[in-house]
Amino acid sequence: MSSDIPDVPDDVAERVQTVRVEDEMEQSYIDYAMSVIAGRALPDVRDGLKPVHRRILYAMHRSGVTSGSGHRKSSNIVGDTMGDFHPHGDQSIYDALARMAQEFSMRNPLIDGQGNFGSVDGDPPAAMRYTEARMASIAEELLDDIEMDTVEFKSNYDDRLQEPEVLPSAIPNLLVNGSSGIAVGMSTNIPPHNLGEIIDATVELIDNPDATVEDLMEYVKGPDFPTGANIVGRNDIHQAYKTGRGRLRVRAEYEVQDDRIVITELPFQTNKARLIERIANLVNDGTIEGIRDLRDESDRDGIRVVVELKQNAIPEVVENQLLDHRLERTFSIISLALVDGQPKVLTLKELLQHYVDHRKDVVRRRSEYELDEAEERAHILEGRLRALENIDDVVELIRDSDDRNGARTGLRETFDFSEKQSEHIVRMQLGSLTSLESEEIESEYEGVTARIERLETILGDESELLDVVKEELIEMREEYADDRRTKIVEDTSEVTREDLIAEEDVFVVVTEQDYVKRMPVANFDAQGRGGKGIIGADVKEGDRISKVFRANTHDYLLCFTNHGQVYRLKTYEIPEMSRTARGKSAVNLIDLDRGEDITAVVTTDEFEEDECLSMITRQGYVKRTDASDFENILSTGIIAARLEDGDELVDVAVTNGTKDLLVGTKHGMTIRFDETEARAMGRNTRGVRGINLEGDDEVVGMVASDGEVRDLLTVTRRGYGKRTPLTEYRRQSRNGKGLIDIKTGDRNGPVTSVKSVAEDDELVLMSEAGQIMRIRVEDISEVGRNTMGVTVMDVDETDRMASVDVIPSRVAEEEAAEAESADESDDTVDADEETVEAVEPEVSEE
Structure with a gap:
């Protein structure tokens, strides 16, 4: 019975090697990595x-x-x-x-x-x-x-x-066409360039081996992408060429017209169809606003993408939004290539130098090859010429020979020809013995001899060899160079978030629990006095509206709190939300402490040299501080005023030393005094007493008057209000009790706000429950002091007036002009939202 066990050599155990698994894995991975690096993913620096x-x-x-x-x-x-x-x-x-x-x-x-x-x-x-x-x-x-x-x-x-x-590679292909690839643990991304520029830089490097990257950049302006477009800024290009790594901003080529943006060139490696799709998605989700249509009109002649703008859109804002999201992208440069089989990150000069070295080697080897051929040909021609000189003897020797071998041997022995010469002469035809043929051989021999001398010169003198390299490069430039497609544009201004926000007037709403949001002023039409308004905020249970004010999206806001701190932020940093939205917690925008509420806001881009901020506290203390003290505000805020225990900062006004301050209290008292009676002080001070309060009375607001013919608007918690000429409030010394401004009581409630208004201004009023209303000042009758006023806004029994702000006549007129030209479909206030007009006679009681 035969055994199924195979024969095993006796030395098989001796041939088994023991290795560590981690060592074998490491070596195998290295072998694999080098195979990918050198054999697949990375270009050779010589031919690209x-x-x-x-x-x-x-x-x-x-x-x-x-x-x-x-x-x-x-x-x-x-x-x-x-x-x-x-x-x-x-x-x-x-x-x-x-x-x-x-x-x-x-x-x-x-x-x-x-x-x-x-x-x-x-x-x-x-x-x-x-x-x-x-x-x-x-x-x-x-x-x-x-x-x-x-x-x-x-x-x-x-x-x-x-x-x-x-x-x-007669052209520097690596830089001309670029290359990209991902290897193991490394990658390359070399952009394409203009052939003429690269050859000019290579010639410069040949002529001046000590040339720097800066010298070479006189010729190589930057990458030249096949799709054109624009590279923004030169510093990034210089960085990439000097270090081998860099990040370029590549921007589409487009033209901004009155009602459209036409895109004609896209950044390199941009998928046009996907770009259009993503822009459409951004428009649909509201990230990009102001676009009404998007069309691809591209054909074989080139790219043409048309972005149609809405009638009321601001082209510059839409342009910046498109740049921020889609029309500008980053191209990362990693100049990694194989040098002698090893990956290396190279500068612009090193890339060109390796190419020059390669071409020197190619020209040298070609010259050696041509020299060998020329010398071999010259050797043959020398034999033919010598044979022609002895033609009769040569012919006779060949004729008398028994065969070709004998003829070749006889020629070598008799005339001292070489083996190759003898072979060639034996194979010559009779027709080559003519005198004309003889002249042609002599001419060819002279040419070959001259060629040999030239090749020997090239091989013996490196400068001559480099001249050949240079001449051939210049020939390539003349044959294939074309105009640059990608333009280099200066980085005049980086697109910031502010550039993406339309400059418009907005209402900013703040609640007692510090929820904040903004809404476009244009979303609210003026109504008649005495209406209920419409929903302006969805106030959560237990919270109330504390303030509403108008600002421009590009304004700086100085937010003063009841704790006497001041914070600064841009209006556009406050999230824009719908009327029915609650808002966003202010602690996400400014660093508020527990129990700290925003009580006053000053909107200004920059202060004049002689301006100051006048502040009033709930207990009647007033102080003035130079506006320059508020130029550098930390993210954590700075002190605006030092407060006594139980006191709070109530209101702030911008003054310039020439104005009167009118301070109003919740019980309807008002005092007017020259602002200079409160001397300018530092930030960390309490100030001086501005009004002498009686009982539980407290300050609710302050107005700065510069002598213009204006009125003092007073609004109470129950929605009543009146306006009285400022001339009826005589100037007093500060710390007086003031004059009666409005009668307060159960019907109209305590005063909530005092404002300086003109007849052609408008007002925005907001209740604690979130109802908002916009009315014209002229709808509120002008009456004297010490009256109860009329219904300004119909406030529910469970609701109270929270805040009032003024829309200057200039802003209202500009907005009306824009609304008149805008499409009716752009209105955001629902047509079916009814506003209730309260018909109530004016009450004027002395």
């Missing part, structure tokens, strides 16, 4: 090609698919490449071939494609069986002189054929 591109071009060269031949099926080219040189998937080879044919991917395409090779919209190329290709003429320059032993060859994957390790 990865192996797959080099093999495609060489396969086409061997098959004669040049620029002068007919197009050949792409599948045939892919098959030749895969079968002979690149044993990987056919799709990866075809993808590489297609990219070399795409005018939007390559600055100077290396493949002349016929058929659908993809589009800037991201459309994939047609199947390889449908497309045809041949080499572009510039690709032939990469392979020129490859048969002259100019580069090293190596065996292909199955040792049947030889393939070049690198191409001779």
Whole structure:
């Protein structure tokens, strides 16, 4: 019975090696990584090609698919490449071939494609069986002189054929067409450049080996993308060229017209269809406002994307929003390439220097090859000339010889010809013995001799060799250089968040629990006096509206709190929300302490030199502080006023030393005095007493008057109000009890606000429950002091008036003009929202 156990050699155990798993994994990973780095993903610094591109071009060269031949099926080219040189998937080879044919991917395409090779919209190329290709003429320059032993060859994957390790590359292809790839633990992203600029810089480096990156940048202005567009700023370009790494801002080329923005060039590697889709999505979700239509009018002549603007849109704002979100992108430069098989990040000078060194080697090897051929030819011609000199004897010797071998031997022994010369003479035809043929041989010999001298000069003098390199580069520039497509624009101003916000007037609403939001003033139409208004905020249970004021989205807001602190922020930093929204907690915007509430807001971009901020506290203390003391406000706020226990900061007004201050109290008293009676003090001071309060009375607000013919508007908690000429309030000394301004009682309640108004101004009123109303000042009758007033806003029994702010006549007129020209469809106040007009006679009691 035979055994099933195979014979095992006696020394098998001795041949087993013990290794650590981590060591084997480490070495295997390193081998894999180096294979990807050197054999697939990274370009060679000399010809700028990865192996797959080099093999495609060489396969086409061997098959004669040049620029002068007919197009050949792409599948045939892919098959030749895969079968002979690149044993990987056919799709990866075809993808590489297609990219070399795409005018939007390559600055100077290396493949002349016929058929659908993809589009800037991201459309994939047609199947390889449908497309045809041949080499572009510039690709032939990469392979020129490859048969002259100019580069090293190596065996292909199955040792049947030889393939070049690198191409001779008569143009600096790495910088001209760029390259991108992801290897293991590293990547490269080299942008394309203008061929003429790169060659000029290379020539400069040949003439001046000590040239710096700055010197070379006199010629290389920056990357030159096939899709054009604009590079913003030069500093980033310099950084990338000097270090090999950098980040460029690439901006689309567009034109802003009255009612549209027309985009004609896109940043490199931007998918046009996806760009349009994403812009549409941003418009739909409200991120970008002011766009009513988006059309793609591109054709074979170029890109044209039209962005139609709404009638009331501000083109500059829409432009900045598009730039911030889609029309400007970052291109990261990583100038990583293989140098002697090792990956290295290179500066602009190093990239050009490695190319010059490569071309020097190519020209030297080509010259050596040509010199060997020329010397061999000269040797033959010397033999022919000597044979012609002794033609009779040579002919007789050949005729008397038994065979060719004998003739060759006789020629060598009799005339001292070499083996090659003897072979050539024996094979000469009788027709070459004519006198005309003799002259041609002498002429050729002289030419070959001159050529030998020139080649020896080139090989013996490096400056002559560099002159050849330079001359050939200049020829390439004259043949293939074209105008720059990408423009370099100065970075005059970086797009900030403010540039993306339309400059418009808004209402800012603040609650007692410090919820805050903004709403466009244009969303609210003026109503008649005595209405209930409409919902302006969804106040949560237990919270109440404490303040509403008008501001411009680009204004700086100085937010003063009841604790005497002041904070600064831009109006646009307050989130814009709908009328029915609650708002956002102010602690997300400013660093408020527990129990700290915003009680006064000053809106201003910058103060005048002589201006100051006048402040009043609930207990009647007034102080003035130079506005310059509030120029540098920390994110955590600064002290605006020092308060006594139980006191709070109530109101703030901007004054200039020439105004009167009118202080109003909740029981309807008002005092008017010259602001200079309260001397200017530092921030961390309490101030002096401005009004002498009686009982539980307290200050509710302050007005600064400059002598204009205006009125003092007083509004109470129950929604009553009146306006009285300021002239009826005589000036007193501060710390007096003041005059009766309005009668307060159960019907109209205590005073909630005092404002200085003109007849053509408008008001915005808001109740604690969130009802908001906009009315004209002229609708409130002008009456004397010590009256009860009329119903300004119909406040529910459970509700109270919270805040009043003034819309100056100028703002109201501008808004009315804009509303008149705007589409009715843009109105955001619902048409079915009814406002209730209260018909109530004016009450004027002395």
